[in-house]
Amino acid sequence: xVYLDTFIDGLNNWLWxxxxxxxxxxxxxxxxxxxxxxxxxxxxxxxxxxxxxxxTTGGAEMSSLSAFLNALSASVGNGSIAGMATAVVAGGxxxxxxxxxxxxxxxxxxxGEVFLATYYTAPEGSSVLGGPMIYLGRVPGGRWLTGVYxxxxxxxxxxxxxxxxxNSISVALQHSLHIDPIYVAAALxxxxxxxxxxxxxxxxxxxxxxVPVKVGLxxxxxxxxxxxxxAALLPALKLIVMSAFDGKAISGxxxxxxxxxxxxxxxxxxxxxxxxxxxxxxxxxxxTRGAAPVREGMLAMLTTFISANxxxxxxxxxxxxxxxxxxxxxxxxxxxxxxxxxxxxxxxxIVSFLSIAxxxxxxxxxxxxxxxxxxxxxxxxxxxxFNVLYVLVATLGPLASVKIIWNAADVINAGLLGINLFGMLxxxxxxxxxxxxxEHKN
Numbered sequence: 001x002v003y004l005d006t007f008i009d010g011l012n013n014w015l016w017x018x019x020x021x022x023x024x025x026x027x028x029x030x031x032x033x034x035x036x037x038x039x040x041x042x043x044x045x046x047x048x049x050x051x052x053x054x055x056t057t058g059g060a061e062m063s064s065l066s067a068f069l070n071a072l073s074a075s076v077g078n079g080s081i082a083g084m085a086t087a088v089v090a091g092g093x094x095x096x097x098x099x100x101x102x103x104x105x106x107x108x109x110x111x112g113e114v115f116l117a118t119y120y121t122a123p124e125g126s127s128v129l130g131g132p133m134i135y136l137g138r139v140p141g142g143r144w145l146t147g148v149y150x151x152x153x154x155x156x157x158x159x160x161x162x163x164x165x166x167n168s169i170s171v172a173l174q175h176s177l178h179i180d181p182i183y184v185a186a187a188l189x190x191x192x193x194x195x196x197x198x199x200x201x202x203x204x205x206x207x208x209x210x211v212p213v214k215v216g217l218x219x220x221x222x223x224x225x226x227x228x229x230x231a232a233l234l235p236a237l238k239l240i241v242m243s244a245f246d247g248k249a250i251s252g253x254x255x256x257x258x259x260x261x262x263x264x265x266x267x268x269x270x271x272x273x274x275x276x277x278x279x280x281x282x283x284x285x286x287x288t289r290g291a292a293p294v295r296e297g298m299l300a301m302l303t304t305f306i307s308a309n310x311x312x313x314x315x316x317x318x319x320x321x322x323x324x325x326x327x328x329x330x331x332x333x334x335x336x337x338x339x340x341x342x343x344x345x346x347x348x349x350i351v352s353f354l355s356i357a358x359x360x361x362x363x364x365x366x367x368x369x370x371x372x373x374x375x376x377x378x379x380x381x382x383x384x385x386f387n388v389l390y391v392l393v394a395t396l397g398p399l400a401s402v403k404i405i406w407n408a409a410d411v412i413n414a415g416l417l418g419i420n421l422f423g424m425l426x427x428x429x430x431x432x433x434x435x436x437x438x439e440h441k442n
Contacts, residue, residue, distance in 0.1 A: 008408050015414040024271070027421045028105035031112055034432050039107035039305075042298050049299040054292045061129055061287040062204050068299055069211045070204060070365050071281035074161070075274050075307040076215060077362035078168040078332070078355055084315040085334040088325050093236075094243030096316035103308025106276035107301040112424045114300035115431055117282035118293040127380035128372050130286020132279035132420055139426040147377070149419050153280065154373035156412045158393050161366025164409070165359035166192075166397030172332070172359075176352035181398040189395040191360075196367050196387045203371075207364045214357035215306070221339070221350050222314050228342045229321040236321035271413050274308040278413060279420040283372050294438040363394060 032039065053064040062070070087095040116135040122128055132153075136146045170184040195206055226233065271277060281303060285296050315335060319325045322338040329337055332355060339347030367390060374386045424431075 008411060012408075012410045012414075016410060020414055020418070024102070024277070024417065024421070025105075027277075027425060028102065028108065031424060031428060032105055032108040034428050035108055035111065035435055036432075038111050038297075038435065039104065039301055042301070043305075046298040046302050049295055050302060053299060054288075054295045060289045061200055062284065064285070064288050064296060064299060066204050066208055067281075067284040067288050067296075068303060069208045070284045070368065071300060072215070072303045072306060073207050073211045073361040074280055074284075074365035074369065075276075075303055076211075076218075076311055077358045078165060080307065080311045080315060081335050081351065081355055081358060082168070082331040084312050085319060085329075085331050088316055088319050089330045089334065092243045093240045093316075093320045093325060094245070096240045096313060096320065097244035099316060100309055100313045102271075103274060103276075103304060103313065106271075106274060106308060107304045109277035109421070109424070110281055110304040111297040111301050112428075112431055113277070113279050113282040113420060114285040115293045115297035115434070116424065116427055117286035118288065118296045119430070119434065121286070121289050127375040127378075128283075128286070129289055131283035131372065132423065133283075133373070133376045134286065135282075135427065136419070136423045139423045145419055145423070149279065149416065150373045150376045152412050152415050152419075153278075153283075154370055154377065156278075156409070156416065157366045157370030157373065158390070159412070160409050161362055161370060162390060162393045163397040165363045165366075166394045168332070169356050169359040170398030172352040172355040176349055185395050185398045188398065189391060192363065192367070192394040193387075193391045195364055196371075196390050200368060200371070203364060203368045207361065207368070210357065210361040210364060214354065214361050215311075217350075217357065218311060218354055221343075221354075222318065225318050225339055225342045226314065226321070229318070232321040232323070233317070236317060240317070240320060271417055274304050274312065276304040276308065277421055277424075278416045280369050283369050287372075294435060 050068065053068065055064075084096075084099070087099065091098075113132070117130045117132070120135040120138060121130050122134050128134065132149050133146045136142050136149055139145065166185075166188050169188070170181045173179040173184050174181060195203055229236075275281065281300055285300055288296065319334060319338045322341040324334060324337045324341065327334070327337060332351060336348045336351040339351050341347070343350060370390060371383075371386060375383070
């Protein structure tokens with residue numbers, strides 16, 4: 001296991017070095033320019049779409065609002081709490097700059113994948129209603145790519161959406177309330193079984209209910225914390241920008257190393273946290289069978305803005321502004337210390353509750369994503385077996401050591417990102433044509 005962990009860690013560092021950073025950044029710029037800066041031009045219109053979501057069409061499994069809430073729930077998880085702290089420690093304060101920049105650019109990713117998921121709908125009788133498993137079939141090697149994508153997305157669901165989140169919930173409860181993991185596992189067994197055995201509609205309904213609670217609590221506590229440190233916000237922002245373009249390492253064989261580390265951890269952590277470009281949101285919106293792909297894409301963009309530019313960036317800003325970013329702590333403990341500078345011992349309880357709420361939200365939302373990938377790979381069969389497996393993985397999460405899964409997460413994300421961005425770039429002319437046509441009609 002030690003050798004396997006070392007291998008995966010090395011592969012992870014290689015994948016998220018300059019090659020994938022350049023690929024992701026270039027794809028973001030190309031898609032943004034080709035779609036004529038859609039995320040900025042339609043930013044206000046996106047909020048208007050949220051106030052009045054597109055109507056559900058025949059054959060839909062969920063409404064546009066439910067797809068929005070589920071996509072937001074899947075992208076606001078413990079990666080926003082632990083992952084952003086890790087990014088600051090490993091990549092320095094400059095990682096926050098790249099999180100913010102890529103968050104803005106990734107809104108075009110989210111627009112594109114959701115547009116394609118609602119533009120290319122599955123034929124009647126298909127085991128899935130839409131998403132990358134449908135539109136990737138229209139690119140070279142599509143028949144092979146769809147299977148690979150569905151398999152890795154399913155593995156991501158079991159590992160990160162299920163096991164990792166239940167483990168984080170257990171750690172939070174054990175740390176703050178000293179609850180034995182075995183009791184956490186038992187409670188999760190009952191809850192997750194109730195969710196997944198209730199079918200798609202119960203998964204959607206419970207996920208819809210969790211999102212307002214976890215997002216609302218986060219923003220209330222975060223606004224109070226940032227207001228408390230108001231005098232340090234400007235210096236923190238200055239440090240973030242300067243660190244993003246650190247020139248100290250621009251010499252000899254280490255050309256741009258500091259900048260690379262900031263970009264590497266900024267890009268990888270925001271891809272893991274916001275999931276823009278991974279195609280997971282497209283699975284939700286594909287289930288709406290939307291008749292207005294452009295409007296669905298506008299609505300979906302906000303999930304990336306909220307998760308990346310508001311939740312993730314504000315978490316990193318608080319860590320830097322509170323002065324704890326170089327304290328030697330890491331992950332959730334570092335975020336807890338940042339909140340603790342404002343709320344004292346209650347800061348730990350707030351972060352623990354957020355970790356629990358975020359984890360439950362992601363686990364429930366990923367039950368749907370993983371279920372759809374399973375249905376695609378098995379042609380709609382063995383759903384009972386899937387339900388049993390998902391419940392067991394969630395139950396074993398609190399009892400397992402998941403260090404290796406953290407390292408594997410970025411590798412899986414790199415694969416999903418590479419495949420899905422290739423599909424979006426290939427189908428970009430269609431997206432551009434339909435967007436221009438929509439603008440001419442409206």
